[in-house]
Amino acid sequence: MxxxxxxxxxxxxxxxTEPLHRKAYFKTFNELEIEVSEDLYTSFTGASTKRVCETLINEFNLSHTHEGIAGIKRTYFKDYFYNDEDFxxxxxxxxxxxxxxxxxxxxxxxxxxxxxxxxxxxxxxxxxxxxxxxxxxxxxxxxxxxxxxxxxxxxxxxxxxxxxxxxxxxxxxxxxxxxxxxxxxxxxxxxxxxxxxxxxxxxxxxxxxxxxxxxxxxxx
CATH class of the missing domain: 3.40.50.1000 (HAD superfamily/HAD-like)
Known part of the structure; x- marks a missing residue:
């Protein structure tokens, strides 16, 4: 051995990458004009983006598809990934x-x-x-x-x-x-x-x- x-x-x-995901998600919530509490956000830990987006749609009665929300989040994430100085x-x-x-x-x-x-x-x-x-x-x-x-x-x-x-x-x-x-x-x-x-x-x-x-x- x-x-x-x-x-x-x-x-x-x-x-x-967690801080980047967090920033990207909160930017997405702003764009969707929804208030996501810390407790709700914490409950997303380890969940796939798809599952998070489906939860948001149900929780806030959104008219978006989960792909649509995931797309918004992905764009913000990429921006932070390449431009965030702390990363x-x-x-x-x-x-x-x-x-x-x-x-x-x-x-x-x-x-x-x-x-x-x-x-x-x-x-x-x-x-x-x-x-x-x-x-x-x-x-x-x-x-x-x-x-x-x-x-x-x-x-x-x-x-x-x-x-x-x-x-x-x-x-x-x-x-x-x-x-x-x-x-x-x-x-x-x-x-x-x-x-x-x-x-x-x-x-x-x-x-x-x-x-x-x-x-x-x-x-x-």
């Missing part, structure tokens, strides 16, 4: 990605985000050269906490699960890694709220703690 592949989640691990990679993650890459570890992205968003992130931050594969959970039948996305990622890396490690930041992602029987490192940032790290094998709040010499004991 030795570490050969690292399977990265994207949102909350490589970038934090950047999560501190320390580029160094960690380069560290694994230089040491011959295969990197696979296994995210619930759409492939469009994944490609936007890879392009904006020049990450493609480090990763040998990427999977969008949006293209799969089952989403996290189902283990499918990580099992496929291990297969894509051409490695048995015991030679892989998942880096995750959410309860559902950690559970998915656990169900796939893959060693899971949970990244806990100051933005992580109400996530359950119980099933993670290790919890770190600084990516330097995941450098190979620091985790070698786990992969003997």
């Amino acid at each position: 030795s570490l050969k592949a690292v399977l990265f989640d994207m949102d909350g691990v490589i970038v934090d 950047d990679l999560i501190p320390g993650v580029r160094k960690l990605i380069e560290h694994y890459h230089e040491n011959g570890i295969k990197l696979i992205l296994a995210s619930s985000a759409t492939m469009t968003t994944i490609n936007m992130v890879f392009e904006k931050f020049g990450l493609a050269k480090y990763f040998s594969g990427k999977i969008s959970g949006a293209d799969l039948k089952e989403s996290k906490p189902h283990p499918e996305v990580f099992l496929l990622a291990a297969e894509m890396a051409g490695e048995p699960v015991e030679n892989c490690m998942v880096i995750e930041d959410s309860t559902n992602g950690i559970l998915a890694a656990h169900r796939a029987h893959i060693f899971c490192a949970a990244y806990k940032s100051e933005h992580s709220k109400n996530q359950d790290y119980t099933l993670a094998n290790i919890v770190v709040s600084d990516y330097s703690e995941l450098e190979l010499d620091k985790i070698s004991n786990y992969f003997k």
Whole structure:
């Protein structure tokens, strides 16, 4: 058992797009002239855009289609994605990605985000050269906490699960890694709220703690 592949989640691990989604949604609510409370917005966490839009249509009796609302939101999101000055990679993650890459570890992205968003992130931050594969959970039948996305990622890396490690930041992602029987490192940032790290094998709040010499004991 030795570490050969690292399977990265994207949102909350490589970038934090949540503030951008939030700004884009609230701009959309303004345009639709609806008042969305914090409680209602919080209830959307982890839901697909389609489900959010359907909820808004029912809740506020809107005449729009869910595609129509999603289109408005997507336009605002793209604008923030390329122009928001606060939007950047999560501190320390580029160094960690380069560290694994230089040491011959295969990197696979296994995210619930759409492939469009994944490609936007890879392009904006020049990450493609480090990763040998990427999977969008949006293209799969089952989403996290189902283990499918990580099992496929291990297969894509051409490695048995015991030679892989998942880096995750959410309860559902950690559970998915656990169900796939893959060693899971949970990244806990100051933005992580109400996530359950119980099933993670290790919890770190600084990516330097995941450098190979620091985790070698786990992969003997």
